[in-house]
Amino acid sequence: MSVSRDEVLKIARLAELHVDAAALPALVEQMSRILDYVAQIATVAGSETAPPFVPGPAAAPLRGDEVRPSPLAFGPADMAPAFRDGFFLVPRLSAFDE
């Protein structure tokens, strides 16, 4: 088994995903199978040194500095689950929380 229960829980915290205790054993098993399966690329000759491939243009287009916002058919107030006085609201964080 390539990942442990604790590793899955740690990754879940990093991804901010709640994982049900009941679902955990199956998830550990499935993630292990997936990770074992994809790890086979490590055995391929040249896979350590080949130049990486990323499709797309060679250079990002650089736009002019003009104030021209893409239009919104409606504003944040109409899409946010909690919105007041122009602000999105979330449960209170302390300034000392990260």
Next chain:
Amino acid sequence: MTAAAAWETVIGLETHVQLRTRSKMFCGCSSAFGARPNTNVCPVCLGLPGALPTVNGQAIRLAVRAALALGCRVHRRSIFARKNYFYPDLPKGYQISQYEEPLATDGGLTFASPDRGAVRATIVRLHVEEDAGKSLHDRVPGATAVDLNRSGVPLAEIVTGPDFRSPPEARAYLLALKEVLQYAGISDCDLEKGSLRVDANVSVRRAGDPVLGTKTEVKNINSFAFVEKALGVERERQIAVLESGGTIEQQTMLFDVKANAVRPQRTKEESKDYRYFPEPDLPPLVVPDAWLEEERAAIPELPAAKRERLVTRYGLPAQDAGVLTQGSGVADYFEAVVAAGADPKPAANWVMGEALADANQNDGVLRVPPTALAALIALVKGGAVSTQAAKRVFAVMAERGGDPQAVAESLGLVQVADTGALARWVDDVLAALPAEVARYKGGEVKLLAFFVGQVMKSSKGKADPKLVPELLKQRLES
């Protein structure tokens, strides 16, 4: 103090400066400060599903200019990267930044250390990134309020080596950095508006120890006054821990202004794992060759170099050079006055005195053209106008313009060197003061100055003060 002397402080700084653009880094929203919350927003900076970033070329130009002004190597090709973390004011759940391949590396900034003289801080890297939004914890009871107007505002992050040995030294570097960035039009560096923010890495070690101590990161430093305080407090805290036999934990400390103390930031154990990877929504950032040349040309002579030149080329005192380089156009104005024929020292005095005083009353505009000021200085030098009278001429020229000779004449301030006219003023004064004449003749020669003053007064300042004493002596001693 004795305990502290046995310790050496090592500080490195990461400074975030807002680049002076109209629009945001990755979208066309305004980057202006002070709009109503969540009004300068669009699909891109709200992180809506399906939105994609586009790069603001002007932000790249300004970052290139900053890199060149700081002597960095600008990499023709660099890579945007995603820094992944969750926070309510980070709409996409990642910040677009640069990581393994930044825009620029290997620069330096020489600044005047209060302890060690001229010191060169190394600039390890300079990269571009977007700002997050703003979280307000005291705005709504029981909730944190999020404003995304700042989300996507363009920043340059400037990282130094661990080069500072004291909190005052760190502050001196920041002031020098701010001066360069403002002078070159790169950033307003306005702490109030959040356009300059500082994080510091701080460690201490026994004096002479070659190994660096464990460092902490001090965040939340949002004024120049707090830089020294926050770093000083953290240094003292570390020394106290080490002296009591403890060890320094690698952690992030936040400066609490009210308590004048630092407190560890509450973090979850995984929070530092930012899972950087190349931003797949943006191809490589390739700086056009022409931009390098154009931005190099756009950098004005930086303040330190200019001060040095004013001293060596014009023989000005260092203090004058300092005053003349405080505002960005002042030294240029001074040089134009000299170029128009004025002697450097009187030119400096006029610029620092009347010209700046007038400019301060008038939105910083230097209203008298350099050639006119140079002509006025020549009139004083030639004796045609007294210094006092010249100040009145200057004031009139500032308001209404005009040629100094003509203005002085219209005000009746041109000094009279004609001996006939002078003789009449002298004779009238002496005739009116027989008692004082008698005392002078009795040996009270210091009364000469009194007679000169009377002549100047009765001539309304027009008598040439250099000729009057001689004429008085002739009359009194004949």
Next chain:
Amino acid sequence: MSLAATLDRLAKAEPLHALLTPVADVRASLAAQSERAPQHGALAGLPVVVKDNICTLEYTTTCGSKILEGYRSPFEATAIAQLKAAGALIAGKTNCDEFAMGSSTEHSAYGRTHHPLDPARVPGGSSGGSAALVAAGVVPAALGSETGGSVRQPAAFCGVVGIKPSYGRVSRYGLVAFGSSLDQIGVFGSTVAQAGQVLSVISGTDPLDSTCEDRPSVSLPDSPHELKGTVIGVPGEYFPADLDAGVRRACQRAMERLKQLGATLREISLPHTQYAIPTYYIVAPAEASSNLARYDGVRYGPRLDGALDVRALYRSTRGQGFGPEVRRRVLVGTYVLSSGYYDAYYGRAQRMRGLIAQDFRRVFEQGVDLIFTPATPTPAFRAGDRMDDPVAMYLADIFTVTANLAGLPAMTLPIGRVQGLPVGGQLIAPAFAEERMLAAALALESIVPAVEEA
């Protein structure tokens, strides 16, 4: 084409569960759209259904996920704006695997879509709803999206034409991101010409997508009468011993037809093919884990109430909003990017992409004009068959995922049936050679027995 007839067909197709938009909503929207639509555009009056991960102003955009239940986009995708400007009418949003993660449309939070020819089978995925509606004759064309084969694989399963353009050919602006370096909007059509015509409308440069190439749009070629001088490579790796016998027969028949058209068939090798799936299942989840971080319940989408702090809000919103396959991929993606694993997984996978792309470059440099392969290793499988085995599900994309990794254009068209189920043949072209690919597809389509048993 009459709107009433389209609405009638949409209503009749409801048992397929291919459309997520209620027909009544489509009716109201079509009435409004047809008033504004230009009457003389290239697609004037053409009803097009759109995969639910492409932003439209007209309907909700849920990506088949609970986390975007009821979400209305305040902007529309560039491709949608182009379709509308050409006179097309957006006739609803189609079901898909959640966030396009899946190969069967079983991973939709809103229930699975049925195969139009056999309701017990899957239509393929992730763009299964779009494929099913074109296959059922409800609409002539549809938009889908591809990350690893999500247009071509369901097109092959359902027996319609599916095109994945070159990476950078069609703007991704408004396509909800899954694996950004792999994603492209793709097209389904009842015929090659129909699909090609829609592609020509939505392709071209877009200042809102920095990865979109500055090239003119694809123009639909005339159907060539022959393919003389065209060299078609046939890679051995795409015809493994365990390839479904019916699929093999259908491919052999199609290759005979290509020869009849005058094409030269040449055996080629693409040696890194077997590593495409593992490479893909590193790159795509890694990018997805980052792309899906924005679904946090703060700015839009449903939020689970009662969370006492922000972490709890995130974890419950995301934990309950994402389905099992999305959760798995987000976790795998987070893992492969996490500290200490990046080089071994993501870094290595991008290099593997380099080797896979180089395989293609080499054969195209050696005079091969196009590549022909089966689109899928089997015809449509039964619903439920692969739900408990993620890796088995992943292998459904084994012949399609290479083109995504290498950024190449590829398409599938029906080349016959096996026990009544459609089989697709795939053409892969060099980057931005869509016109060459479409020309060959038009020629093949004209003589291949598309609905006959192989």
